[in-house]
Amino acid sequence: MDTEKIFSKSVLEKPETKRAARANATLDLKKLIRMGWNENPYGMSPKALAANLEAAKTGNFYQDFWCADMKRAIADSYGISVKNLVVGAGSSPLIEIAGQAFLNPGDEVLMCPTFAAFIDMAEIRLDRVVSVPLREDMGYNLDGLAAAVTEKTKMIVICNPNNPTGGYLSYDEIMAFVEKVPRDVVLLFDEAYIEFATAPDCRSVVPLVFEMPDRPILVMRTFSKYYGMAGVRAGYIIANEEIAAGIGRVPGSWIPSAAQAAVVAALSEPEYYEECKTKIVAGRAYLSREMEKLGCTVYPSQSNFIMFDPHCDCAMVREKLIERGILISAPMFCRVSVSTPENNVLFIRYLGEILKAAKAA
Numbered sequence: 001m002d003t004e005k006i007f008s009k010s011v012l013e014k015p016e017t018k019r020a021a022r023a024n025a026t027l028d029l030k031k032l033i034r035m036g037w038n039e040n041p042y043g044m045s046p047k048a049l050a051a052n053l054e055a056a057k058t059g060n061f062y063q064d065f066w067c068a069d070m071k072r073a074i075a076d077s078y079g080i081s082v083k084n085l086v087v088g089a090g091s092s093p094l095i096e097i098a099g100q101a102f103l104n105p106g107d108e109v110l111m112c113p114t115f116a117a118f119i120d121m122a123e124i125r126l127d128r129v130v131s132v133p134l135r136e137d138m139g140y141n142l143d144g145l146a147a148a149v150t151e152k153t154k155m156i157v158i159c160n161p162n163n164p165t166g167g168y169l170s171y172d173e174i175m176a177f178v179e180k181v182p183r184d185v186v187l188l189f190d191e192a193y194i195e196f197a198t199a200p201d202c203r204s205v206v207p208l209v210f211e212m213p214d215r216p217i218l219v220m221r222t223f224s225k226y227y228g229m230a231g232v233r234a235g236y237i238i239a240n241e242e243i244a245a246g247i248g249r250v251p252g253s254w255i256p257s258a259a260q261a262a263v264v265a266a267l268s269e270p271e272y273y274e275e276c277k278t279k280i281v282a283g284r285a286y287l288s289r290e291m292e293k294l295g296c297t298v299y300p301s302q303s304n305f306i307m308f309d310p311h312c313d314c315a316m317v318r319e320k321l322i323e324r325g326i327l328i329s330a331p332m333f334c335r336v337s338v339s340t341p342e343n344n345v346l347f348i349r350y351l352g353e354i355l356k357a358a359k360a361a
């Protein structure tokens with residue numbers, strides 16, 4: 001078979017995507033305590049789970065292609081129109097859809113080190129993806145991004161709070177940045193973790209979509225994290241009607257019926273999720289405190305994960321934790337997701353053992 005003739009140029013010529021590289025790793029996920037991918041350990045709310053199971057009974061029929069109930073429920077939760085929404089099976093496919101909707105060869109996309117799906121989306125389409133280094137304190141570098149804008153800049157990605165750092169940008173910082181950026185540059189805000197924020201100045205930029213109706217501003221949210229539906233798959237973009245309609249022309253906005261049903265039910269049970277958040281925020285404080293006691297540099301987090309520098313080989317720390325049954329990530333330094341109190345305690349115990357052995361070696 002002559003694969004040179006079969007595959008597209010992007011498959012043949014572009015580097016392997018970060019996600020494809022991950023797919024080649026073999027991990028026995030059933031045996032691991034999952035503290036690596038920023039999932040919600042408490043799962044969906046009871047009504048969301050029941051709705052999800054119930055909808056599976058009619059899985060022989062296609063889903064509602066228009067996602068009418070789901071869109072209505074999301075729109076009502078913000079007091080906006082369903083015309084301001086583009087829905088998808090999580091943020092990852094929506095990131096691809098946004099790439100297809102806005103990017104042409106020759107365009108430039110600007111971002112700081114962030115979630116791999118953005119890097120993959122831009123690299124596969126463009127010759128030049130501008131990655132602006134984070135600030136020294138690991139903050140998302142808005143000044144650096146503003147300085148990197150050229151006439152070719154088509155899109156700027158801002159992840160707030162950012163993954164993998166967990167750090168955040170205040171609403172005022174973002175506003176000042178938005179004012180500086182040329183008006184026709186697409187601003188794609190990813191707020192996958194914003195529900196976990198507790199800092200009063202860490203606020204969603206959804207209002208900007210409506211305050212600046214002439215700007216191409218997209219705010220992306222997912223049900224994977226706060227709503228405990230990472231494997232269920234649902235997410236959405238909020239944008240002005242014209243922009244949402246344009247993005248809507250890209251195919252791929254499919255959401256399984258069971259996911260649509262779960263979203264509608266989840267949005268009717270905010271108390272359940274507030275309780276989860278309280279536990280996760282307490283776990284975040286516990287893990288941060290204990291990792292500092294172990295001598296790690298801990299980066300302040302407004303999300304459901306924490307980045308830390310163990311001051312030894314991060315890949316080794318990850319491997320040793322996997323051997324003991326806990327999955328974490330090591331995208332920059334190490335990154336651990338907040339889990340249940342029992343799992344958090346176990347993680348700290350194992351991390352302590354691993355760091356002690358590393359020091360002694």
Ligand SMILES: Cc1ncc(COP(=O)(O)O)c(C=O)c1O
Nearest residue numbers: 090091092115163192222224235
């Ligand atoms: C910044 C960011 N955005 C979005 C997502 C979620 O993607 P999805 O909705 O596809 O699960 C993640 C998951 O890790 C993330 O870190």
